[in-house]
Amino acid sequence: MKKLSGLLAILFLLTSCGSVPLTGRRQILLVSDTELVSASLTQYNDFMKTASLSTDKTKTATVERVGNRISAATESYLKQNGLANELANFQWEFKLVKDNQVNAFCMPGGKIVVFEGLLPLIASDDELAVVIGHEIAHAIAKHSNERMSQALLAQYGSAIVDEALSTRTAAVKTLGNTVFGLGAQLGVMLPYSRTQEYEADYLGMILMTLAGYNPESTISFWKKMSAGGSGSGSDFLSTHPSDDKRIAELQKRLPEMAKYKN
Numbered sequence: 001m002k003k004l005s006g007l008l009a010i011l012f013l014l015t016s017c018g019s020v021p022l023t024g025r026r027q028i029l030l031v032s033d034t035e036l037v038s039a040s041l042t043q044y045n046d047f048m049k050t051a052s053l054s055t056d057k058t059k060t061a062t063v064e065r066v067g068n069r070i071s072a073a074t075e076s077y078l079k080q081n082g083l084a085n086e087l088a089n090f091q092w093e094f095k096l097v098k099d100n101q102v103n104a105f106c107m108p109g110g111k112i113v114v115f116e117g118l119l120p121l122i123a124s125d126d127e128l129a130v131v132i133g134h135e136i137a138h139a140i141a142k143h144s145n146e147r148m149s150q151a152l153l154a155q156y157g158s159a160i161v162d163e164a165l166s167t168r169t170a171a172v173k174t175l176g177n178t179v180f181g182l183g184a185q186l187g188v189m190l191p192y193s194r195t196q197e198y199e200a201d202y203l204g205m206i207l208m209t210l211a212g213y214n215p216e217s218t219i220s221f222w223k224k225m226s227a228g229g230s231g232s233g234s235d236f237l238s239t240h241p242s243d244d245k246r247i248a249e250l251q252k253r254l255p256e257m258a259k260y261k262n
Contacts, residue, residue: 033145073210077207089108130204
């Protein structure tokens with residue numbers, strides 16, 4: 001019986017593998033997109049109830065314009081390449097929040113929040129596209145699902161495979177604070193892995209390029225962030241580590257962006 005259970009667990013894990021669009025990296029996804037979006041949407045809505053939206057109409061419009069342009073280019077590219085099913089649970093939203101945090105985050109399903117404290121470090125729409133492209137990339141690559149799946153395996157092991165779907169859904173809700181971080185950390189997302197961060201850098205660069213923004217702006221933006229941003233450290237740096245290796249990787253990717261330019 002134990003052997004059968006073990007075989008079923010292995011089979012489940014094998015059938016739960018997915019791959020990241022454009023990079024092709026294989027990943028374990030134990031949670032359905034519907035479950036994950038539902039769990040994250042609850043936290044997002046709770047956060048937005050306590051957050052103060054920016055009263056700066058010009059800056060708000062800029063965030064929405066850049067966000068809509070990149071999300072539209074992303075959808076167009078995925079549809080043209082037979083990946084329209086990846087968009088089934090996305091409902092894009094771009095919010096500018098009145099807060100001095102140097103931060104931004106994206107929830108599964110395309111809910112993106114930019115904090116006003118980040119804007120003084122952004123010199124152009126192209127640099128804003130770096131931030132929003134990076135966050136959209138996390139969503140498209142299903143990094144939250146991957147992190148949730150890792151958390152489920154770490155806490156429940158193979159037992160989670162044998163549990164009913166309803167039980168797994170309850171586990172997803174329980175682990176929501178750990179995975180999304182919004183509940184206890186006031187909008188500061190917990191760090192993604194280095195692999196996921198580099199992947200979001202690369203995908204984000206592609207997505208902003210598809211939208212017609214200058215990919216070279218990734219270098220100028222991350223150099224500013226690496227230098228310390230506002231000088232007192234930033235929450236964006238705590239969840240999006242920036243260093244010389246990261247910038248070097250971006251520079252190495254730049255020539256490749258030529259094939260994504262319209």
